[in-house]
Amino acid sequence: MSIDRLASGSFILTKRGVSSFTNCPNPYMLVKIDDNGCDSTISYCNLVDDIKAQSNPDGFSMNLFPNPANDAVSIRLTAAGEKAMTISITNILDAEIEQLSVKTNSAVQLNTSNYNAGIYFIQAGFEGRVIETKRLMITR
Numbered sequence: 001m002s003i004d005r006l007a008s009g010s011f012i013l014t015k016r017g018v019s020s021f022t023n024c025p026n027p028y029m030l031v032k033i034d035d036n037g038c039d040s041t042i043s044y045c046n047l048v049d050d051i052k053a054q055s056n057p058d059g060f061s062m063n064l065f066p067n068p069a070n071d072a073v074s075i076r077l078t079a080a081g082e083k084a085m086t087i088s089i090t091n092i093l094d095a096e097i098e099q100l101s102v103k104t105n106s107a108v109q110l111n112t113s114n115y116n117a118g119i120y121f122i123q124a125g126f127e128g129r130v131i132e133t134k135r136l137m138i139t140r
Helices: 048-054
Strands: 002-003 012-016 026-032 039-044 062-064 072-078 084-091 096-103 106-113 120-128 128-137
Touching: 062 120, 062 128, 072 084, 072 096, 096 106
Parallel strands: none
Antiparallel strands: 002 012, 012 026, 026 039, 062 072, 072 106, 084 096, 084 120, 120 128
16 A cells, blocks of 8 residues: 655555456555545556446446444445445455445445444445445544
8 A cells, every 4th residue: 555645735545456356467446635635536457358347337326424424324326227236345454344235226324333433435336346436434
């Protein structure tokens, strides 16, 4: 893992070997945090054939509320049609904390009362691919 500061004052955290892709020899994830505290997370694979893993099927979206959270967070998944999805919760060190099976066009309440304060990543996957990753902050 490396953290670099850009001339603009933003930071970029790079994690290699993330488990976001299947059959990918060298996956990595970038997290950019700008001077306002806003972030964006993108997972990459160095295989051109796996570029489809970043596609957004059927207008999929994931929303977290509240964020930052304390004891619980609601995760809402929306898409055209109903799909079986996997939600994976990992900590900043990419250790998986929890995994859930859910359907799109529904909301799930995640109990975070046993989580330590800090930053977690919520990944929504479909057919073995990560479709979207969101950052969740737990405060105490």
